[in-house]
Amino acid sequence: MTSQSWRALRVKKYQFSLRLFLFLNLASSLFSMLSPMHHILAITVPLVMITVISAGLLLGHWAWAERKINIPAISILFGCLWAWHVATKTPLMHQPNFSYLVIALLSVLFVGAIAFSNNIIAFTLHSLPVLVTCLLLSDGDQWLRMLYCFALPVIGITIQSVIQKRYDNFAHGLMYKLLEERQTLNDLSMLDPLTGLYNRRGLQNRLETLLSLDASGHYVLLLDIDYFKAYNDHYGHMMGDQALIQVSAAIRNAVRSRDIVTRYGGEEFMVVLTSTTPEMALETAERIRQRVYDLKISHMFNHSVATNVTVSIGLAPLLGEDMEGALEQADKALYEAKHLGRNNILTSEALQKA
């Protein structure tokens, strides 16, 4: 679930509540016309208005569901119309009729409680006009019963609203935590756990963004630690890991933050130097080579190259989006750089000229 689908769920809940409210009002108004209490047919103006408005809004809302209708405004409008209807019909009964008033009040409370079980404001706005009308039209000794009929759902809906709000807050918090964790996992899945550099997946992701913005002026460096097998064999795998971590940091620190540094294989790294010139690319490759050399990680088995850890580098331009071609060229340059004595840099152009 995303924050959008959460919002969509809330909108759906809102729409459902509104449609239910309109439907119940329409049904109540039609029922009042077809089966009037005490056989006193009172097709009053407000009753007709309730029927027409609820039917119209129901149809309109079905057709244009995205249009928002203000629930509190609709609630008070219908509440006032029902109050007007009760006030018009009661005098037609010749004598004060308590059962009519109570049933009218209960009907309005019932509709509000069903449609607005989580919305105390809408419930109150809908019920209050009818309650006040019923209180005014009835004897004082019936007030307590009527107030009780109103207070009971108000208390129930208030408690229900508080519980629902807490549940919503909890679910909302949980959803954001899950989204955050999903993002963290996604980020982690793009990083190499030992060095913290991008892995191939991370590289792919960064490359897509890079190439979609600007597909020219990029260079690819392939770097390989010299005689690393011998290092591992003599100093052990743990020391080998430590050397990899140090070399990774040196590479990262020798380039700009917008360049992409990837652990491409075991002791092989790949750097994409973005939006640069051939001279700058070569300068950066030289800086990396020197920084790794300057780490002075002792490597007595770096056969005649040095007594510390060194890297060889192959450099090639990235032409258009042809990453495979650039890698092939850089790999050939790296192979030659190794062949020519290691701890050095060879460019694919130099290879072509040779």
Ligand SMILES: Nc1nc2c(ncn2[C@@H]2O[C@H](COP(=O)(O)OP(=O)(O)OP(=O)(O)O)[C@@H](O)[C@H]2O)c(=O)[nH]1
């Ligand atoms: N410690 C450690 N070693 C690794 C890791 N990944 C690869 N290696 C080692 O890196 C070494 C790579 O050796 P080779 O590919 O033979 O190359 P090399 O010895 O560096 O020789 P050249 O590349 O020709 O200079 C192997 O011994 C691998 O076991 C790693 O994550 N940690």
